[in-house]
Amino acid sequence: MKIFNKITIIGVGLIGGSIGLAVKKRHLADVVCGVGRRVSSLKMAKAKGAVDIATLDLETSIKGADLVIIATPISLIPQYALKIVTLSHMMRKGLIITDVGSTKAFIVSKLEAILPKWIHFVGGHPFAGSEKNGVVNSSADLFVGAKTFLTPTRKTDKSALANLRRFWMAIGSEVVIISPKKHDKLVAALSHGPHITAAALVNSIDKKDIKFASMGFLDTTRIAAGDPLMWRDICLSNPDNIVKAIKKLEKKLTALSKAIRDKDTKVLMQHLEAAKEDREKIK
């Protein structure tokens, strides 16, 4: 079920590699071209069948593409957009560009400023991933059942949005259309704040004690093993929302701590029961 002729994936890590595998498995494009900075990742992407063509050269990779997915770390996305502009003469009119960055307001405003109007940019964020990075961990079904956020603005081309929506649905995602601002607030609460919390939790344990950790601790802190550079980028591009999410958590923590200290069984049970009830709503 072909949707695009040529898809170019810039950055073949966990997400870029998984998109490539997902596209190939479902025959959504004639050609998938992977471009990146590391020969080893490109070689592995080719070996895994995530891309048909692997190249270090952006110009070659973009030629003739009708969908370009920037799947690099957040901090590199604007740079790639700038490079793409210099290659405008190589590109098809109506080319769709999207990204997979975990924050959207910063990226969308940057890219809308950088890219010419005839390139159709739509911000995106597949809400999937793992504490394990790299194309080595990529999977054709990483997005199955996961939500993918698309974050249009008033400037977004409607037909490009519809095509991209169809694309993400074809690789198994449930697509959620949301504004960049609302997206960033939502994922600060559900992902960025929890990541910072998991890191703080690990850091709060005496080093000599960590070897006694049991399953509960392992689950609760699993995401703290994520790539620090990726999380640094996320924090720096969504700081206000993350700080607010942490503040909300701190309030709940303080209330629970007070109830425990005061042996206030009623308040303690209210918090524990509310948490159980809400947690059980999701699987």
Next chain:
Amino acid sequence: MKIFNKITIIGVGLIGGSIGLAVKKRHLADVVCGVGRRVSSLKMAKAKGAVDIATLDLETSIKGADLVIIATPISLIPQYALKIVTLSHMMRKGLIITDVGSTKAFIVSKLEAILPKWIHFVGGHPFAGSEKNGVVNSSADLFVGAKTFLTPTRKTDKSALANLRRFWMAIGSEVVIISPKKHDKLVAALSHGPHITAAALVNSIDKKDIKFASMGFLDTTRIAAGDPLMWRDICLSNPDNIVKAIKKLEKKLTALSKAIRDKDTKVLMQHLEAAKEDREKIK
């Protein structure tokens, strides 16, 4: 490899049921007798093969036992110890009593005060479990690879400790001998604090947003679905250590939040890298 003739398990929930299954699978006793308050749990324990005999009558269950394991919620443990004392005439001399409560200082001091000297009490805590409760979720291998804490004091009979250690090792546990006080501090950091954190995290999310949760949030908050009554008991019997553990976490959270707000890349990276490094030390 028989270690005891008759083992009595008071309370056949997840832990009690799993001990029964583990004993039967490994032939560690001639008879396992389960006693409890709910006929449905006792019936299921019998049906699952976790116990040979299921009864509502403590007196019958204890007669002739050489190991009694109190696997009830923490708040009921002292009551059962008091009942056991009134049945002293039914018991073998040298009977070993242990428990599986998640906190130890409170329970050990209570039970050492209640039980006569000729009953050998040793506090215990298998550091295993799940957010899923009840004998229905019990498993013969729940303790395989898990740590079990035994918390002797100066009053503890050495031979009883050695036998109990052998028992827990036989069902797959790694046994850690530790004082009740040190135990409570350790598990406050590694289990009780993280549980409270997971609950606070769930409670900090706007109700309408929780349906967007992805895998990271699910992992981080899984334990928040645990039994509120069990966690209430834990909190009320280990409050000081839990409050201290939360305070340590709050300090780390505040530092991270400050680094994010100030866009202090260096400090942010220090925290994220330290968390990744320590988290990767455990599997």
